[in-house]
Amino acid sequence: MIYIDKYAYFNRLKDVHPVEKFSLAIFTLFITVASNSIFIPAISFAIMSLIILLAARIPLFFYAKLLLLPLFFLFAGVLSVATNLNDQDMICSVLFTGHRFCVSASSLNEAVKIFTKSMGSISCLYFLVLTVPVTEIINILKKFKTxxxxxxxxxxxxxxxxxxxxxxxxxxxxxxxxxxxxxxxxxxxxxxxxxxxxxxxxxxxxxxxxxxxxxxxxxxxxxxxxRKYNFSKINIFVIFMFDGILLAMSFFSRGQF
Amino acid sequence: MQFKNSSHLILIFILIIILPQSLFAMHIMEGFLPVYWSITWFIVIIPFLLIGLMQIRKKVNENSKVKILLGVAGAFMFVLSALKLPSVTGSCSHPTGAGLGAILFGPFVMTVLGSIVLIFQALLLAHGGITTLGANTFSMAVIGPFVAILIYKIFDFFKAPRWLSVFLCAFLGDLATYTMTASQLALAFPSANGGISTSLIKFLSIFSFTQIPLAISEGILTVLIFNFILKHNKEELKILNLLKD
Incomplete structure (x- = not known):
């Protein structure tokens, strides 16, 4: 059956208010996608993975398998961004089927950025889908006047x-x-x-x-x-602190890392 | 650094590792697109969604049964997309039935259903994503169905045999989706020395490994399904007449 749905109902964070989990996932996701560095996505990937594994107690093997799921798309996409035909300022090139595929410093830099950004944001998505059941997400969408x-x-x-x-x-x-x-x-x-x-x-x-x-x-x-849930002041405080720090970091480090 | 003979080996090795994983290869994954492109595609799909919802609302007001029927159709499409299609390069899945759905329900209704299927693919199967939902909806639930229905109408008009128009409808609808996704990626990541067109060729060629065999198998499969249903279950299709005007 569909395991993600099963974990969404039976994880250790199931009693936490869904709006708290939803806002943590969405805010972090937006900051990660909007960031222009390698550093911010790496932090959100690390923190989200830790929450998924240690707080929600999702088995490591299952989480690793989920992370491998978009591998083909990621591989193909990053490869296309990294390589160019007959680039002048290349740092490395491969001769394949009569064409010269080149990797330049700037394209490699961009490819690495996209890779970390995708990994960072996918961990946010996984946190959302593994801890918030679909019924609760629909309830939250109701509040947004969908x-x-x-x-x-x-x-x-x-x-x-x-x-x-x-x-x-x-x-x-x-x-x-x-x-x-x-x-x-x-x-x-x-x-x-x-x-x-x-x-x-x-x-x-x-x-x-x-x-x-x-x-x-x-x-x-x-x-x-x-189902009725209770808000926890500590959780809200922690979510705001974490996303606030992440936002401040991405704001001050624009293009630096 | 230069690889000559070893480059082939490396490429083959990588393909062997990666291809079995190539489920839903063409969903743009979470976080892949820059922010402004994510927002742009969300804005682009809104009119299609609103027209689709208005059409559904009109039919629901006539008969409340339609709402449940569309829900079942959406669930059916989702389950199909979780199924593995036998294809030459590994097994791939796809929001199959975009062609079939467009013929049965009309393209605007398909946009609504397709976006719902994509939401569930992100939430239940971790494919696609929230920020890339707009882009994925545009290529799979707007461009795919509209091209499919156009092809079907054209070939139907010229009295082509049913199997041919159904095959081309599914096949070309799929190819249109694949081209659109590659264009979205090319627009977001133009090549440094060749601009958008070079980038488009890059993305098109790298995804053609999985997408062209997949489109052919989806075309064949749609014809087989269509024939099977017409041959054995004509009675049940009358339920769907609710959706016709």
């Missing part, structure tokens, strides 16, 4: 994801245990059958749900239970 229709769609999609995911997982396992994915031809055949049957099953589920709702006087609105 269109109600959009939020309702978010809620319905979230409820259905798990139903459909389970159905698909079961069919996939049974197909696989019957050698359904042995070669390319079979894979395409099995996959197209899997997707079309899940499509039809989803439509059936939707009909069932609608009948169930209608028999209980559904008027078009959903109401969900909201």
């Amino acid at each position: 269109p109600i229709l959009f939020l309702e769609l978010l809620v319905i999609v979230y409820k259905f994801i798990f139903i459909i995911f389970e159905t698909m997982d079961r069919i996939y396992i049974s197909q696989k245990s019957r050698m359904g994915y042995e070669n390319y031809k079979l894979s395409y055949k099995s996959l197209s059958k899997l997707i079309s049957s899940v499509f039809i099953i989803s439509l059936k589920r939707y009909e069932d749900l609608y009948h169930a709702l209608e028999s209980r006087c559904f008027t078009g609105d959903f109401h969900f239970y909201q």
Whole structure:
């Protein structure tokens, strides 16, 4: 199943007010993305990783696997930024398929900056998704005057994801245990059958749900239970101090590190 | 420093390590774009989202069933994107069904659904990101569906066989998404000695490793799914008629 969602409900920080965690993640994310140095993203990466591992107690192995997830994009993106064709002031070059790929000091500098910035901000994203459940994020979005229709769609999609995911997982396992994915031809055949049957099953589920709702006087609105949380003054103070210091540092160190 | 023969080896070695990880290779990751580009893409998608929401609101007012149907469709798209597609260069995933969805629901509604799917991909699968949500929505939920529906309409108009128009709709919709994402990256990181166009070629060629095989397999798969549903489940498709005018 979807492990990130599981950890969001069962981590050690689950009793902390979601708005506190949300604002820590978002403020740090914005400061990291806006920063123009290697230093600030490195700090936010270190602090966020420490909070994720030590305070929220997410297993190290799982967190490491998450960090490897965007590796291909990061690798390809950073490589394209770092290399140029036939650059004059290069510090290193590679001859490949008849073209000279060069790396210059300035492009390397930019590539390293993008790399650290991405790692720093992705740790903020991971802190958010690993400690704040989706239902709480939707509650927070409600306070920001997001269109109600959009939020309702978010809620319905979230409820259905798990139903459909389970159905698909079961069919996939049974197909696989019957050698359904042995070669390319079979894979395409099995996959197209899997997707079309899940499509039809989803439509059936939707009909069932609608009948169930209608028999209980559904008027078009959903109401969900909201858990109560308490604000902690210490947490708010620490979040403001941390982000304040980070902001001040990025302000004073503009382009220096 | 110069590598000649060893450079090939190094490249192959890196590709072997990295390619199995290439799930959702084309989502711009969190923090990759500079601030002004993140904000620009958010502003660009707002009109599309508002028109989509207005269209949905109109249909919901006629029949409250539509809201749940769209929710199910969004969840279906999300689950599909978590699925691995068999492709030549490793297995990749994608917000599949952008083409199919555009045919069934219309492009503006697809923008709303696509943005919701992208939000959940960031929150539940850690793919894409919050600051790059605007850029990703524009390439995957605006450009992709609009190109897909345009291609489908054109080929349908010329009475092309159904499989061809469905294939081209999914295939070209995918390629348009990939080109748009590469353009967004090129705009954000223009090359020092060649400007945006050189940078665009760089990004296009490096992502073509995964994206072109992926687009072809998605095209084939969409045709197979379309045929399967039309052949065996015509009755169920009547539910979707709610969305037609």
